Amino acid sequence: MSGTQAVKEGRSAFWTASNDEILRSLGAGAAGLPAAEADERRRRYGPNLAVVGIHRSLIAKLGKRLAEPLIAILLIAAAISGGTGDWQSFVIILLIVLFSIVLDIVQEQKAETAIEALKRSVAVTASVRRDGKVVELSVKDIVPGDVVELRAGELVPADGVLLSGHGTLANEAILTGEPYPVEKRPGAAAGPSPSDAFNALFGGTSIVGGEAVMLVVATGGATRFGAIAASVQAKEPPTAFERGVHALGMLILRLTGFLVLFVLLTQLIHHGLSLESFLFAVALAVGLTPELLPMVMTVTLARGAVRMAARKVVVKRLSAIHDLGAMNVLCTDKTGTLTEAKIVHVGSFDADGADSTRVSGLIRLNSRFAGGTRSSLDDAILAGPPGPAEESWTRVDDLPFDFERRCASVLVSCHREMEMITKGAPEAVLSFCTHVEKADGMVVELGAAERAKITDLIEEKGRRGLRLLGVARRPMAADCRHVELSDESGLIFVGCAVFLDPPKASATAAVARLIEAGIRVKIISGDAAPVVQHLVETLSLPARGIMTGEEISDLKDAALVARVNEADLFVRVSPDQKSRIVRALRRSGHTVGFIGDGINDAPAIHAADVGLSVEGGTDVAREAADIILLAPDLGVLADGVVEGRRTYANIMKYVRMGTSSNFGNMLSMAFASLVLPFLPLAPLQILLNNLIYDVSEIGIPFDRADQEALAAPHAWSMQSVLRFTLIMGPLSSLFDMATFALLFWGFGATVGVFQTAWFVESIATQILVIFIIRTAKPLWASRPHPVLVVTSLGALAVALLLALTPLGGYVGFAAVPLPILAAIAGVSLAYLVAAEGLKRIAMRPFARQGTSTAAP
C-alpha cells in the first residue's frame, strides 16, 4: 500500500508518504484549515479524546443503579407485593427505591459537574493554525488536517507528521517505554514500522526539545495512543485508600450475605416460608449495606476539591485529595518553589575569576542560536544588552541542551571564522576542556593545578548562592556544517556566567508549616550542591544529608531504597534520577508528593503518590500532575494538605458510622430472629429506618474536623476500622438486646408496640451517636457544623413524627404507652453515655507503618 493510500484510509503507516501527498489527501495547507471546514470535520471525526464514553448519560446512570442487585431485589419484592394485593408495601417500596436513587444520582451529578469545571480550568491547550492565524484551542477540538505549532515542554495532541522542525526531540516513553528522547525531522520515512517514523509525532507523547510544526493526520481513538488507551480503558491503578474502601465494602457484603441467610433460615424453621420473611430478609440486606458509601465519598471529595480550589489548589484526580492528606514526604525542585524564579544574569568571570565581557558575549551567542529547550537561564542571558559584534554572527548548527549531559552547543560563523560555543553546568563544561583562554586572549593547555583552581573558584561562587553556567569554545574548520556530541571535547574553557535567583522569603514559613504538619521536605534539584546548600541556609530550612546524582547513578534501586532516607538534599540529579528517588521513597513506606514545573520534573511527578505542578509550569509537568497549584507557593500547598485531611476525616466518619451501626444491627437482628416469635421490625419499617438514616448523614461532607485530626498525615488502616467496628458494633447491639428484653419480657408489648418502640430506639441511637463518634475528643469539646446538626436532627424529627403520630399507621406502627417511651429514652441515653466512654479506646490511632525510619 502506498503512503497516500495509507493516509486516505486513516491507516497506521501514514509516515511513509511525503508531506505534499499527505497535505493533498487531507485537503490541508500549511496556513491551517478554514474555521468552517474545521467545524465540519469536528462533526465528522468526533472529539479528539483518546478514550470517549467516560461521561455516562443520566439514563445510563439510572440503568446502572436499577441493575444493582439490591435494588433489583427490592423491585422484585415490590412486584411480588403488588401481585399479592399488598398495595401499601408496593407503593412504599417503590417510593423508597425512587428516593434513594434520585438522592444518589443528583448528589453524584453535582459532584461531577464541579470536578469537570475544575479540570477544564487547568486543561492543556494547543496552538493551532486556523484561517492563517494561530489560536489556542482545547485539545479535543483538533481535527485531521489541522496544523499545530509545538514547543519544548508541550504535549503532542494527536498523530501527525512534521511539516517543519528545529532541534525537535520527542519523548515517546508512553508508547515505547524508552525514556530517552527521539530526534524528529521532516521527510518521508522509509518503512512502515513506527520505529522508522522519524518524521511522525504521536498523540500522548511530548516535545522535550526544540520546536515543530505538525500536520494532524489522526485524532482521538484513531491515534496510536488512542488504540492503547481504549484497550486498557486508561484506568489508573486504584490508590491504597480506594483499595481499602473496596475491601471494606466486600467484607460488609459478605457478612451481610451470611447474616441474611442465617435470618432467613431461622425464619423458615420458626414460621415456614412466607412473603413476610422473604421481604424481611430483603429489607435487612438493604439496610445493612452501606449503599451510599460510594456516593458519600464522591460528594465529600468533590466538596473538598471545590474548597481547595478556593484556596488556589486545583485537583485533577479526586482521590489525590486523600493522598495529599496522607503525604508524609514532599519532594520539591528548587527554582520557583523555594526561589522567586526571577533569574538575573548579573555578570561573568574568566578563568582567573576576573570580570569578563568576553564570556557574556559568547554565552549570548549560544543562547541566541541554541535550538531545543529555551530555559529561564537563556531568557536571563538574552535580557541583557547585545554584545559588540553579535549581529555579524550566523547560526550553522547546534546541539540542543539535554538534562543528562547538562550542556548546549551552537556552531556559529562570522566571515571566515567558524566556532562551536558550549555552555552548561560548569563542571560538565570543564570536563570537556583541555585548554583555557587567558584574559589577553592567549590559549594555553589546562594543567591539573589550573583545573583545580577553576573548580575551587566555581565552588566558592556556588557557596555564595550564585548559579553558574560554564562557557567554552572550539575553533572549527571553515567548511564545517554539522556538529555532533563527539565534538564536545577538546574545548577551550573561557569562563562562567553568574546568575542570581533570589530565595523566596515566604518559603521559610511555608516549609515550617509543612514540617509542623508532619511532612518531611526534601529538595531534589538539578543544580550544584553549594548553590542548594546556600539556599537551604539562607532560608534556614531544616535539612540534613546530601546525595549527588553521581552517587545515585552508582546505586542499584534496592540500595537506593536503603539510603534515600538519610538525605534531604539531592543535587545534580537527572530527570530519571528524580523519579528513581521518588520511587525509592515510596518503596520505603512513605506517601510521597513531588512538586515541580519543568520537563525534567514530569517523570518524578508521574511517579509520586501525589504529583503536583504549578499553573505556569510546562504542559508535560501539568499533564503528569494530579494537583495544580494556581500560585507557585508552598504555603498554598500547606493549605491544601489541611483541606485534604479534613476531607479524609469526614469520609472516615461515614465509614465508622456505617460499619459500626451495620455490624451492631446484624448482631441484633440475628439475636432477635432467634428468640422472638415475630419480626422485630416489619420489612417496610427497616427500609424506612435505612432511608432516614441515610438522609441524616447527608450533612457529613460539610462537617468540621478537629484540629487533632488535621495535625499529622493519615493513612488508611483496615485494622483501626475493624477495631472500631468490633468495639462499637457489639456495644450498640448490647443495648438493642436490652431494649428487646425490656419490651418483650418487661412490658409484654404487642407486635405493633414492640416494632414502633424498637424503631424509635434504633433510629434515635443511630442518629445521635453521629455526634459522639464524629470526634475523638469529648462530645462537648468539638462543635459539629450547623448543616450536619440540621440534617441529622431533622431526620430524627421526621422519624419520630412518623413513629409517634397516627401517620405511622401506614407502615404498621402503633401508639406507644408513655412508660415504654420513657424506658426507651433511658436505654438510649445509657447507650450514648457508654458510647462516649468507649470511643476513646475504639478510636485510638494505630501507629503508622513505615514512618519509624523517617523520624527526624
Ligand SMILES: Nc1ncnc2c1ncn2[C@@H]1O[C@H](COP(=O)(O)OP(=O)(O)OP(=O)(O)O)[C@@H](O)[C@H]1O
Ligand atoms: N539552557 C541551558 N543551557 C545550558 N545548561 C543549562 C541550561 N539550562 C539548565 N542548564 C544546566 O542544567 C542544570 C539543571 O537544570 P535545571 O536547573 O533546570 O534543573 P532543575 O532540576 O529544574 O533545577 P531546579 O531545582 O533549580 O529547578 C542547571 O543547573 C544548569 O547547569
Ligand SMILES: [Mg+2]
Ligand atoms: Mg526546575
